[in-house]
Amino acid sequence: MVFHYPNGKKFATAKQNKNKGNSNFKKIIYSNRGMTLEEDLNETNEYYLSMNLAVIHKKPTPIQIVDVHYPKRSAAVIKEAYFKQASTTDYNGVYKGRYIDFEAKETKNTSSFPLQNLHEHQIQHMQQVLDQHGISFVILRFSSLEEIYVMEASILITFWNRMLAGGRKSITKSEVETTSYKVPIGYQPRIDYLRVVDQIIEKAQ
């Protein structure tokens, strides 16, 4: 079972995550390329960490907690809570001393990338990161095509502003192709986005 919460992301419960810890189960998923973008990125980040290349983590899902029970002799149980909208991006960390900050989004569309699953708050956050000379981008995955792109935040913001000015609510596939870096899907790491970050750093120097 896969839950979808407000922003359309899949949400896996603890039990499901446990199943995935089983290596056979994982292997099947793996060979089928059935992994979500989040799973691919988590594996990539684990690889980067294990190789001392970068320290980048996904932030925990923001939750509004309303009610907590404290049973005797056992762990506190959250009995009522709600998903909150993220006010920042999902991933951040450090690479060669530089601050790295990004959001990851996937679509089944093949001709364009809809802007609807990004939020105003996240775009604002990206602009703030750029103002502080951090490196910010969005990883876009066209899941039906198995194509992954890294689009710099400054470019994304241009398309966002076009939408705010009454323009189209998506980025066409060819716009993505001409403005972004295509990232080949590999085995280890799965999504080697640091190669793109190297190019972004080099360009800025």
Place this chain on the structure above:
Amino acid sequence: MVFHYPNGKKFATAKQNKNKGNSNFKKIIYSNRGMTLEEDLNETNEYYLSMNLAVIHKKPTPIQIVDVHYPKRSAAVIKEAYFKQASTTDYNGVYKGRYIDFEAKETKNTSSFPLQNLHEHQIQHMQQVLDQHGISFVILRFSSLEEIYVMEASILITFWNRMLAGGRKSITKSEVETTSYKVPIGYQPRIDYLRVVDQIIEKAQ
């Protein structure tokens, strides 16, 4: 009511946070200096953000979600979840392009700072951040004395290793004084730790 969860931190539910949105309530707390270190840091970070000085946020509390209900025509409700131990530090972000990463801890002790409310995972994370040339530290608050110190991660790790080698399980107050930067408590920002970060950056150059 204040809840304490496994690592001894206070946890405020949504209802309580709502009350704090009331400005009178906030003012009373404020003048009494009854704010927690977390509240002081959140205000400080909001101030930094509003002045375009830095983009630093507290990460959401990590939660293990076990059961979610999807009532018709209303938001998804988390019905069973547990607090997870954090594997990284609580705060991170960007300042002048540099990656900033820290943990914040307070004690009512007046003669020493116990190491027990830090976790092995967090210390490892700090070492990883240092390896990537990030800026990492811990903000220590002696709440009874109203004194706040910034201790660089490299120093903290020295005391941690002393403990692992069988030495004392705390850092004496005078050790804190001689190895760390004292941060004056102000009005706005409350805890101006970026002044210390400036010194750390300068020292490294």
